[in-house]
Amino acid sequence: MTMAGVAEPQQERSRRSFAKVREASLQLLLERGAGFTLADVSATASVSIGSIYGRVGSKVNLLRLIQGEELDRIDAELAAEMSDAAEVDASFDDAVHAVVMAAVAPLVRNAALIRVFMTLADDAETAERGRESWEAERIAFCHALATVTESHGVAASAQTLDWCHELVYSVTARHLGFGLAIGGQPEAREIMPTDALEESLAETIRLVLRGAAEKV
Structure with a gap:
């Protein structure tokens, strides 16, 4: 890079x-x-x-470089896992679970590093690179979930897909401590074991999608 x-x-x-x-x-x-x-x-x-x-x-340039390289790596991991999840040959419930797992797993694996990057957000360039990764993650998630809903005949608007992403990302971010700091360093706020979190989020997303489809 x-x-x-x-x-x-x-x-x-x-x-x-x-x-x-x-x-x-x-x-x-x-x-x-x-x-x-x-x-x-x-x-x-x-x-x-x-x-x-x-x-x-300068140190600022070095931090920007490291952040950029690592976020490129995380973005690639997430995109690959989302693509695989979108093509899972499974029931609707299991396919939604696969997409949620693909969204959560890379964040969990890289949580310690992402928490550190959150502390660098005072630098405008660093903050913008973080937003780019968030947007790439949102697009990948919504595309994967749209693929699942279409393949199972479940109607889902772009607004519904965005809301599903907001639910998954916000709860996971809270769980992993993104943006939360004590003494200047972010810490995780574990809501429940990660596998239980994934299952709870998957169930929530299934309910949201089915509820939205019934209104169409």
């Missing part, structure tokens, strides 16, 4: 060195949140701080 303010290395040795910087930055983010310094990255990666500054210019 390339971005403004970051000089991508051209030589193999420099690429390996910069990869160590990225790995160290990600490690520190997960261990400490965003409260580390470039000197900490230098010590963890065993790469000179001068070299790091020469590549990224």
